[in-house]
Amino acid sequence: RKEVEQDPGPFNVPEGATVAFNCTYSNSASQSFFWYRQDCRKEPKLLMSVYSSGNEDGRFTAQLNRASQYISLLIRDSKLSDSATYLCVADSWGKLQFGAGTQVVVTP
Amino acid sequence: NAGVMQNPRHLVRRRGQEARLRCSPMKGHSHVYWYRQLPEEGLKFMVYLQKENIIDESGMPKERFSAEFPKEGPSILRIQQVVRGDSAAYFCASSHTSGTVAYEQYFGPGTRLTVT
Numbered sequence: 001r002k003e004v005e006q007d008p009g010p011f012n013v014p015e016g017a018t019v020a021f022n023c024t025y026s027n028s029a030s031q032s033f034f035w036y037r038q039d040c041r042k043e044p045k046l047l048m049s050v051y052s053s054g055n056e057d058g059r060f061t062a063q064l065n066r067a068s069q070y071i072s073l074l075i076r077d078s079k080l081s082d083s084a085t086y087l088c089v090a091d092s093w094g095k096l097q098f099g100a101g102t103q104v105v106v107t108p
Numbered sequence: 109n110a111g112v113m114q115n116p117r118h119l120v121r122r123r124g125q126e127a128r129l130r131c132s133p134m135k136g137h138s139h140v141y142w143y144r145q146l147p148e149e150g151l152k153f154m155v156y157l158q159k160e161n162i163i164d165e166s167g168m169p170k171e172r173f174s175a176e177f178p179k180e181g182p183s184i185l186r187i188q189q190v191v192r193g194d195s196a197a198y199f200c201a202s203s204h205t206s207g208t209v210a211y212e213q214y215f216g217p218g219t220r221l222t223v224t
Contacts, residue, residue: 043215095164100150
């Protein structure tokens with residue numbers, strides 16, 4: 001079983017719409033969680049950290065549910081530039097466990 | 109403030125040769141991590157290093173692979189006697205820490221290794 005599981009998508013989203021997706025993690029000892037985005041298999045770029053209380057950064061909202069071991073990401077008012085692969089990440093003492101990624105395609 | 113730097117960006121090696129990949133962390137960061145992304149796969153953790161120390165090498169293949177982060181100079185990931193299956197993108201990341209807490213990791217542009 002993979003440590004971090006994600007729906008690979010693709011999620012096809014009209015520009016301006018809202019899209020949400022989540023991932024699950026298996027290691028309950030994971031301490032920190034993040035969303036990264038990766039474009040065309042370039043380097044992953046940190047999008048945001050994820051906290052139990054939920055956190056928002058502009059159009060992006062992330063939520064962590066420790067009891068159910070899942071993490072969510074919501075993107076509001078999607079832009080064409082949001083098209084990317086979104087990587088769900090669990091951190092265990094510095095060792096990042098990456099999901100395989102969820103592909104999002106925003107269409108005009 | 110320069111980001112994480114990696115070189116070379118592309119490296120071609122013939123089977124049996126050695127590959128040396130270099131990584132300079134962001135200024136002020138003392139922790140370095142190496143990840144590998146095989147074609148059509150996700151990123152996999154390889155090794156976590158501090159200056160002159162290996163913290164966690166649980167993701168490193170048992171043979172042919174080694175990593176170091178010397179007191180001076182960049183971190184080096186070394187692959188001896190490369191095989192075709194080593195062809196991948198190798199990403200380095202760095203972070204700073206406070207005590208035992210590691211902060212967010214920032215990635216370099218990667219080295220694309222091709223073994224012919």
